[in-house]
Amino acid sequence: MNIILILLVILLILMAAVGGGRGIQSFFTLILNFGTLFFMLILIGAKIDPIKVTFIGAMIISFFSLFFINGFNKKTFASLLSVIVVILIVMLATYKMGINAQIQGFSNEQIDLVSFYSLYVQIDFSKIVVCEILIGLLGAIIDVSISISSAMNEIYKNNSLISKHELFKSGMNIGKDILGTMTNTLFFAYISGFMTLMIYFNQLNYSFATIINAKVFCSEVFQSMCCGIGIILIIPITAFFTSELIFVKWKNKERISVIE
Numbered sequence: 001m002n003i004i005l006i007l008l009v010i011l012l013i014l015m016a017a018v019g020g021g022r023g024i025q026s027f028f029t030l031i032l033n034f035g036t037l038f039f040m041l042i043l044i045g046a047k048i049d050p051i052k053v054t055f056i057g058a059m060i061i062s063f064f065s066l067f068f069i070n071g072f073n074k075k076t077f078a079s080l081l082s083v084i085v086v087i088l089i090v091m092l093a094t095y096k097m098g099i100n101a102q103i104q105g106f107s108n109e110q111i112d113l114v115s116f117y118s119l120y121v122q123i124d125f126s127k128i129v130v131c132e133i134l135i136g137l138l139g140a141i142i143d144v145s146i147s148i149s150s151a152m153n154e155i156y157k158n159n160s161l162i163s164k165h166e167l168f169k170s171g172m173n174i175g176k177d178i179l180g181t182m183t184n185t186l187f188f189a190y191i192s193g194f195m196t197l198m199i200y201f202n203q204l205n206y207s208f209a210t211i212i213n214a215k216v217f218c219s220e221v222f223q224s225m226c227c228g229i230g231i232i233l234i235i236p237i238t239a240f241f242t243s244e245l246i247f248v249k250w251k252n253k254e255r256i257s258v259i260e
Contacts, residue, residue, distance in 0.1 A: 012027050025069050026069055028068075029065060033061045033064055033065065036060050040054060040057040044128075049127070050128055050130075050131045051127050051130055051131065053131075054130075054135065055087065055134070058087050059087075061138060062079075062080055062083045062084070063080065065139075065142050066083075066142065066146060067080075070146060074153075074245045074248075075242065076146065078145075078242040078244075079145040079149045079242075081241050082141075082237045082241050082242075083138075083145055083234070086137075086233050086234045086237060087137075087138070087141075089233060090137060090230045090233070091134060093229070094129075094130055094133055094226045095126075095127075095130050097222075129219070129222075129223075136227055137231075140186055140227065140231055141230055141231060141234040143182070144178050144182055144231060144235065145234050147178060148178070149171075149241075149242040151170075151174045152167060152171045152174070153242070153246070156246050164244070164246075167242075167247075168239050168240065168243040171235075171238065171242060171243060172235065172236060175234075175235030175238070175239060176235070178235070179231065179232065183231055186224060186227045186228060187224055191220070197216060197217075198211075
C-alpha cells in the first residue's frame, strides 16, 4: 500500500509539472473515475443488473473525463453523445455473440484460482463479459472522440467558411490517422494481460490448436475484437455529431461556434 501511495504522489507531481492546472484536473478526474468503477463493482456484487450498472457508470465516467477536463462546450457534448451511442451499439451487438461464444465464467486453467471460493455467486457471467468489453473500450473511445472533435473545432475556428460536408470529411481523415495506433494500443493491452497464461500454456506443452480453442484465449480475442469495432464506429459517429453541432443555428440563423 505504501508503494501505491508513493506512485500516486509521483504521478500527481509529474501531471502537475507537465500539464499544470489541466494535469491536476486530470489526476482528480482519474480518482473520481476509479471511485465510480469501484462503486459499480459494489452494485454488481449486490445483484443489480451488471449491464445497466455498467452503462450508467460508463456515462458518468465519460461525463467526468470530458467535461471536468475540457469544460462545458459543444465539442465535449458531441464527444459525450458519440461515446453513448457507440457503447449502446457495442453492448447490443456483443451480448448475443458473447452468449453464443460460451466464453463467460472461468476456464479449466483458472479453476485452481477459484477452487477455494464459493461458486454460488448468483451472477450472470454472460453479462459480465459484456461489462468487461464496455469498460475496456471506454477509455479508448473517449480519447479518440475528443481528439477528433477538438481537431474539427480548430479547423472550423481557422476556416469558418468551411461547409458541413467538408468538415465531416476532415473529421473522417483525422480519425483514419488515429485508427491504426489506437487499435494497436488496445490489442497489446489485452495481449500483455494474457502473457502469463501463454507462458503457462507453453510449460504445459499445449498445441497451437489447443491454445486458440481455449476459453480464456477466445475470451481475450473476442474482447479485443469488439473493442476494435467500437474504435472504428466512434470515428464516423463523432465526425457526424461534431459537424452537426458546429453548424447549429439559433433563431437569428447565425452559426454558433463550438466554443463560445
